[in-house]
Amino acid sequence: MNHSSEDDSHYELFVRRFTHFEPDLRRFLRSMLPTHTDTDEVLQQTAIVILKKFDQYDPETHFMKWACVIGRFEALAYRRKMARDRHVFREDILSLIAHESFEEIDQQNLEEEALEHCLSQLQGSQRKLVELAYTPGIKVKDLAAEAGSTPEAFYMRLNRIRRNLMKCIEAKTLSLSAEGGHA
Amino acid sequence: MNPKQSRFEDLTREEQGWIESYIDGTLSETDFRAMEDRIATDPSYRAIFRRYLAMDSHLFANPGSGEAERPATGAWLRDETRPLSPSRLSILTPLAIAAGIAFFSGLAFMHWLSPSESIVAEKQEEASAEGFAVIENLSAPVWKEGVDAKRTGDTLSKESFELESGTAEIQFFSGATMIVAGPANISLTSAWEATCHEGRVRMRVPPAARGFKLHAPSTEIIDLGTEFGLEVTDREAHVEVFDGEIEFKHRGGEKRLVEGGAAWKLPIDGSESPTQTGQAKIPNQNDFESQTSELNRADFDRWTKHRDRLSRDPRLIAYYTFEQDGGHLPDLAATTSHNHDGAIVLAEPVDGRWPGLKSGLEFRRPGARVRVNIPGEFEAFTFSAWVRIDSLDRQYNALFLGDGYETGEPHWQIDDQGRMMLSIMVDDSRPNRTNKRGRGFHHIYFSPTMWDLSMSGQWLHLASTFDPSARKVSHFVNGALIHEEPITDEFLIEQLRIGNGDIGNWSQPFREDPTWAIRNLNGMIDELAIFKQALSNEEIVALFQNSRVGR
Numbered sequence: 001m002n003h004s005s006e007d008d009s010h011y012e013l014f015v016r017r018f019t020h021f022e023p024d025l026r027r028f029l030r031s032m033l034p035t036h037t038d039t040d041e042v043l044q045q046t047a048i049v050i051l052k053k054f055d056q057y058d059p060e061t062h063f064m065k066w067a068c069v070i071g072r073f074e075a076l077a078y079r080r081k082m083a084r085d086r087h088v089f090r091e092d093i094l095s096l097i098a099h100e101s102f103e104e105i106d107q108q109n110l111e112e113e114a115l116e117h118c119l120s121q122l123q124g125s126q127r128k129l130v131e132l133a134y135t136p137g138i139k140v141k142d143l144a145a146e147a148g149s150t151p152e153a154f155y156m157r158l159n160r161i162r163r164n165l166m167k168c169i170e171a172k173t174l175s176l177s178a179e180g181g182h183a
Numbered sequence: 184m185n186p187k188q189s190r191f192e193d194l195t196r197e198e199q200g201w202i203e204s205y206i207d208g209t210l211s212e213t214d215f216r217a218m219e220d221r222i223a224t225d226p227s228y229r230a231i232f233r234r235y236l237a238m239d240s241h242l243f244a245n246p247g248s249g250e251a252e253r254p255a256t257g258a259w260l261r262d263e264t265r266p267l268s269p270s271r272l273s274i275l276t277p278l279a280i281a282a283g284i285a286f287f288s289g290l291a292f293m294h295w296l297s298p299s300e301s302i303v304a305e306k307q308e309e310a311s312a313e314g315f316a317v318i319e320n321l322s323a324p325v326w327k328e329g330v331d332a333k334r335t336g337d338t339l340s341k342e343s344f345e346l347e348s349g350t351a352e353i354q355f356f357s358g359a360t361m362i363v364a365g366p367a368n369i370s371l372t373s374a375w376e377a378t379c380h381e382g383r384v385r386m387r388v389p390p391a392a393r394g395f396k397l398h399a400p401s402t403e404i405i406d407l408g409t410e411f412g413l414e415v416t417d418r419e420a421h422v423e424v425f426d427g428e429i430e431f432k433h434r435g436g437e438k439r440l441v442e443g444g445a446a447w448k449l450p451i452d453g454s455e456s457p458t459q460t461g462q463a464k465i466p467n468q469n470d471f472e473s474q475t476s477e478l479n480r481a482d483f484d485r486w487t488k489h490r491d492r493l494s495r496d497p498r499l500i501a502y503y504t505f506e507q508d509g510g511h512l513p514d515l516a517a518t519t520s521h522n523h524d525g526a527i528v529l530a531e532p533v534d535g536r537w538p539g540l541k542s543g544l545e546f547r548r549p550g551a552r553v554r555v556n557i558p559g560e561f562e563a564f565t566f567s568a569w570v571r572i573d574s575l576d577r578q579y580n581a582l583f584l585g586d587g588y589e590t591g592e593p594h595w596q597i598d599d600q601g602r603m604m605l606s607i608m609v610d611d612s613r614p615n616r617t618n619k620r621g622r623g624f625h626h627i628y629f630s631p632t633m634w635d636l637s638m639s640g641q642w643l644h645l646a647s648t649f650d651p652s653a654r655k656v657s658h659f660v661n662g663a664l665i666h667e668e669p670i671t672d673e674f675l676i677e678q679l680r681i682g683n684g685d686i687g688n689w690s691q692p693f694r695e696d697p698t699w700a701i702r703n704l705n706g707m708i709d710e711l712a713i714f715k716q717a718l719s720n721e722e723i724v725a726l727f728q729n730s731r732v733g734r
C-alpha cells in the first residue's frame with residue numbers, strides 16, 4: 001500500500017506546517033475580521049482549502065505566504081456573505097490591511113515575543129482579568145453581575161490593561177527598530 | 184516619521200476608544216465608519232490598529248500564556264470561581280471531525296490530532312498567598328467607578344483602595360489597623376506604609392507596629408504607638424491624636440512630636456498650625472460596628488425569606504439549613520412526606536455565613552458526619568450547598584455520599600486536586616471498568632480544578648446536577664457553570680435513589696485503606712439542598728444569588 005503511506009506523509013506535512021503557522025495565520029485573519037468567531041470560521045475554511053490544494057504546495061516555498069494568499073481570499077469571500085449591519089470593512093480596506101499585515105509578519109512576531117514578556121510583568125489580578133476576558137464561553141455581563149459590578153467597569157479595567165500592554169509592546173519593539181533594529 | 188513608529192498612546196482618547204469598542208463589540212455604526220475612514224487614510228493608525236488586533240488575537244489564542252504557573256482560581260471575582268482555560272485547541276480538531284475520515288486515512292494521524300494530545304497539561308502550583316493587609320470589616324461600601332468590588336476577607340497588596348462611600352476596616356499584617364470612611368483614596372504601599380490622598384482615616388498602631396508611616400499630600404506621619412485620625416481634603420489635611428504620640432514632618436520642615444489630645448491643621452501649600460480638636464469627623468469603631476451588624480442582620484433576614492420560599496419548592500427531596508437543634512439536623516423541605524431529619528455525629532456547631540446569626544457544622548474530625556435516611560426513587564438530582572473548605576486533606580473529601588454506593592446512589596465530593604466529582608453507581612453487580620479493586624460499574628464526572636489553598640476559608644456555593652433525560656452532568660461554582668459532560672449510553676441510569684447516606688463523610692467504605700476510606704471534609708457546610716430535578720443553569724444562578732452573603 002505505497003499509495004496510502006505516501007498520503008499519510010503528505011497529510012502529516014500539512015498538519016505540521018499548518019499547526020506551526022496557525023497562530024500567525026489566525027493573527028493575519030483577525031486583523032481583517034470583526035470578531036474571533038468570524039476569525040475561527042475563516043481560519044477553518046482556510047484550513048480546508050489549504051488541505052484540498054495541498055498537492056499544489058511546493059514544500060520548498062514559504063508555507064505562510066502561500067497560506068496568507070488563500071486566507072485573504074477566504075476572508076474576502078466570507079465578507080461578501082456577511083450581514084450588512086455587521087462591522088465589516090470595505091473591500092478595499094480589507095485588502096489594504098491584508099497586504100500590510102502580510103508584509104509585517106516578522107515585525108509582528110517580534111511584537112508577539114514582547115507581548116509574552118509584557119504579560120509576565122502584569123500583576124496577578126490583572127492577568128486573571130485578562131484571562132477571564134478571553135476565556136471562551138464567559139460572558140462579561142454575567143461576570144460583572146456576579147461580582148456586583150457592571151460590564152462597563154469590567155471593560156474599563158480590561159482596556160486599561162490592554163493599553164498598558166500596548167505601551168509595553170511598543171516600548172520594546174519600536175525603540176529597537178528606531179535604533180536601527182537588530183545588528 | 185515612519186508611520187510604523189506611531190504609538191497607541193499617541194492617539195486621542197476617541198481614536199483609542201474606537202479600536203477598544205470595535206474589539207469588545209460595542210462600537211456604534213457611526214464610530215465604525217469614522218474609524219474605517221481613519222484606517223483608509225492614515226497609515227500610522229492602520230499600523231496601530233493591526234498591532235492592537237494582533238495582541239487581541241494572541242490573547243485569544245493563548246488565554247493562559249506567558250506564565251508557567253497555573254493561574255489561581257478565585258481570580259478577578261475574588262470569591263467567584265472560573266474554570267481554567269487550557270491553550271485553545273487547534274482549529275484542525277473540529278476540522279478533523281467536520282471533514283470526516285475521507286481526508287484523514289492514516290490512523291496514526293488521527294491519533295496525532297486527538298484533543299487530549301493538544302491540551303497543555305495543567306501544572307500543579309505551589310501554595311502561596313500574596314498581600315500584606317486584609318479587609319477586616321466593611322459597612323455599606325460603595326466603590327469608586329472602575330474599581331472592582333472588594334469583600335471582607337480579601338487580601339490587599341500594593342494597590343489603591345478607593346471608596347466612594349461607606350466604611351472599611353483594613354488590618355495590616357504589621358498589626359496596624361486603619362478605619363477608612365469614604366469618599367477616600369488610599370494607596371497601600373506595604374504592611375508598614377500607606378498614603379491617604381483623600382478621605383477620613385483612623386489609625387490604631389499597637390506597639391508591635393510602631394513606626395507605621397502614613398502620608399498625607401504634603402505630610403509624612405510616623406506613628407509612635409497610638410491612635411490618631413487624619414482627614415484629607417483637596418486643600419488641607421487635619422491630624423488629631425487621640426492617644427499616645429505621633430511624629431510628623433510637614434512640607435519637608437522640622438519634625439514635630441504630637442501627643443494625645445492635640446490637633447494640627449496641615450495646609451497643602453502652607454505651614455502647619457495647631458488647631459482645636461474635634462473638627463474632623465474621624466470614623467469611629469463603635470458606630471462602624473453597629474452599622475455592620477445592622478447590615479448583617481438585614482442581609483440575614485433577606486436570606487431567611489429565601490429559605491422560607493425555597494422550603495416550599497415541590498422539587499426538593501431534602502433541605503438542610505444547619506440551624507440545628509441539639510443533635511438533630513431538621514429537614515425543612517415542606518412537601519416531602521418522609522421525615523428526612525439528619526442525626527449529627529461528632530460534627531461541631533460553628534458560626535455559619537452570618538456569624539452570630541446562623542450556624543453551620545464543621546466536619547474536621549475524621550468521624551464527623553450527619554446521618555440521613557432518604558427513601559424513594561428519583562429521576563434526576565441537583566445537589567446545592569454552601570461550603571467553606573479549610574483544606575483538602577483527603578484523597579476524596581465528602582459533600583454528600585450514599586452509604587453503600589449501590590446501584591442508583593450518588594457520590595458528591597471533591598478530590599485532593601480541588602475538582603468537584605459527581606458519580607452515580609450505574610450497576611454495582613458489574614465489574615469496575617478501570618480499576619480491579621474498585622467496585623461496580625460507574626463513571627465519575629470531574630470538574631476542572633475549582634479550589635486551591637488561596638481560597639481556604641471562603642464560603643463557596645457548589646452545585647451539581649445529574650440529568651438523565653437531558654443526558655448531562657453539570658458542575659457549578661458560585662452560580663457559574665464550570666463543567667458540563669454528556670451521559671453516554673453506557674453510563675445512563677434513570678432510576679436514582681439515596682437511602683442511607685452521610686453529609687460531610689462516608690459511612691460504609693468498601694475498602695479498608697484509610698487514604699481512600701476516610702473522607703471527612705476539613706471545612707464547614709451551612710446549607711444543603713437536594714432536588715429530584717436537574718435545575719437549569721439560570722435556576723442555579725438564582726439559587727446562588729438569593730442565598731449569598733451581602734448581595
